[in-house]
Amino acid sequence: MGLLVQARPRRLRRPDLPVLAVLVIAAAVLMPVLVLALSWLGDESAVWQHLAQTVLADLVLNTLLLVMGVTVGVLVLGISLAWMVSALDFPGRRFFDWALFLPLAVPAYVLAFVALDTFDYAGPVQRLLRETLPAFSGGSARRPWLVILTLSLVFYPYVYMLARTAFMAQGRTLMEQARILGLGPYAAFWRVALPMARPAIAAGLALALMETLADFGAVAVFNYDTFTTAIYKSWYGLFNLNAAAQLASLLLVFVLLTLALERLGRGRARFEQQGARQAHRVRPRGITPWLLTGFAGSVFLLAFALPVGRLLYWVVDSAWRDLDARYWGLIWRTLVLGSGAALVTVLLALLLGYVRRTRQHRLLHIAVRGATVGYAMPGSVLAVGIVLSFAAIDRFLTQTFGVGQVLMGGLLALQMAYVVRFLAVAFGPVETAFERVRPRLIDAARTLGASPAETVRRVYLPLLTPGVLTALLLVLIDVMKEMPATLLLRPFGWDTLSVRIYEMTAEGEWARAALPSLSLVLAGLLPVYLLMRRTRVH
């Protein structure tokens, strides 16, 4: 705690205990990734040659198009909505404030399936158009723009959540100063609020893009082939896990480069912020408030109400028949796994953020970065990396101590998998929150004679709380939705809602998958509502 109340990070020549702890965490998190990197020892040139000659060029182009499209999509949606709920006043604002986060509770492939079910040639919209307009012939809705729109609608909450926290924290004084200096409200947004929220927005965007790159479920519904398609083709189709691992590690290199570029672009700029008194919200004149309501409403409708409504229809229509006593167990285990993983992951993220905040060491930066790349790996590939490394450790333990399986098939392995996968999700908001703790605040606290404990309680805690709650919520929702690692690593009997969704969709029974999907969304509602209320700044 002593270090916490030092204003500026201490430069360490030799790593001390907390730094070592971070290095150990990073090594543990990187282990499954490194196991996959070992795949390069094998020669898979035959697979590479085949992919290069047939599909690879298209896949790379498709992936780039998707990444660019989703970037624009989540930035436009996330920033505009976050700005609206934090700085403007319009009818329904208090509702949209938390409701606009809800789409994150809808798994991407569920929205993808519902979108196609609704808008493809055989769906109700085109059917109605064909019946009413003789000139309308329609066509396939499995187009890049609908894939981009779908993923943007699912992933914008990452940007929304982080940008909203940033905008709200900017407070009254900052915007008042901007206005006094003669900026109009919109100029104040573009020239002051937006640049200052940039680290938060970048963190949210990074999460959204890593999800996009790792996604397989949603693009598979559209049969939109991306780089992950090549990974799964090599693994499932060509029975070549090694080649799949090589492709997946290339994807990670791409992500690391992108993250490094963003850091570079941010340079040495520091984004320290004023106290958090909420600005008066501006109520635009005329019909503008209603237009804002309309915009927020359409996003909510498309990203949440439409899929949930469709799920509800299926449940009422037929899927309720699957409802039995085992269901409570599914919901219970989903929540237990989710909240357990959220707590552990966020605690580790806090440790990472704290060490980063208080110490400087060459290895530290690399270790922290390394500890958070797991997120960009397609979930099932990462799960395999974990299985390979845990099974190897188990074999070693068996040979040395004669014990059976220790890691595999236990809850510990599953929790570790969640940490590996979602540490990045927790670290983004936590790191952004640490950046809000200005060295000057610590100086002031010390000058005023605050004890270290008091500094932590009265400076750190209030400033960190919104970020920590955001992190808890994101990890909780993500773990609840998580499928491949849960499937592969769960102990016998630890079925969750997403396991049930997988089993139904794998057999093409989408209507029956509606019951677990809807339960998943509903189970996520309460934590979203409670935590969003807590992150409001009054």
Added chain:
Amino acid sequence: MSPWLKGGMLALAALAISACSEPEDTREVVVYTSRGDHLVKPVFDAFTAETGIKVSYITDNDAALLTRLEAEGSNSPADMLITVDAGNLWQAAERGLLQPVHDDTLKAAVPANLRDPQDRWYGLSVRARTIVYSTERVNPEEELSTYEALAEEPWRGRLCLRTSKKVYNQSLVATMIERLGEARTEEIVRGWVDNLATDVFANDNAVMEAIIAGQCDVGIVNTYYFGRMQRDNPDMPLKLFWANQGEGESGMHVNISGAGVTAHAPHPEEAKALLVWMSQEASQRVLADGNMEFPVNPGVSPAPAVAAWGEFRADDLNVEVAGRRQVQAVKLMDRAGYR
């Protein structure tokens, strides 16, 4: 480290240990299955009720289960692997993950072409993949005959297919390669691609919905998807056509959902008992009827709704070809531009 963190870690460790150290006083079988919970649990429950042997299982996709089985090696708790296609069973056997089960009851129940020639895996239910057509726009007697014929000129712009990434299509093409040779098969697949009315779909249901909506006239699907849709909507303008039934033609393409006993099974006797039990009439009915598939045991008749589609002659090639030629099939479809 904060006390919370320590507490959490300790609690997790305790949970992990308690999950691993269950006493083994009851007889049990541990199953890794890619056949979903709702399709296997009734069979397992009945087995437990009859024999007292407990069945524990996890569900996942074939590739993931195979990888886990292989990584765990002799440490694996698994006694049995159940998959939803022959290709993955062949692959598991190739990698030495399955052990042979020589049992006369089992061999009598499962036709020779629906099990491993070396007895390492056995089919448990039959999944047939055939042609489905619009009753409004297709005259089956005059227009329909074989999978191959769907590559011909009259079907230009009238065909709907599911993605080549699905193993069922890979198995179909693998069988065609075995029968017709690689060059001829590639020609056919290119013909299919040229005849497509729209991009390939992600699943068989979407293919049938597109035919009903008029986007195309004909497609290739597994019969149980058709069965489920027909159950919910008996009057739909859609029918199955048994492909390749003519003189000198191959017979309809079939695949299996099947199982094998793992090489390092801790409970091999119990696993064999379960395998044999699943090939017998009572569980054959549950396995097949639960998903409107065909029983693998020729002595067991299919469910009435399935039997109502009529009889067919199935391809008599051993289904292991689906595994043996899968890689070749995937590469061929990539070359032919079949996404």
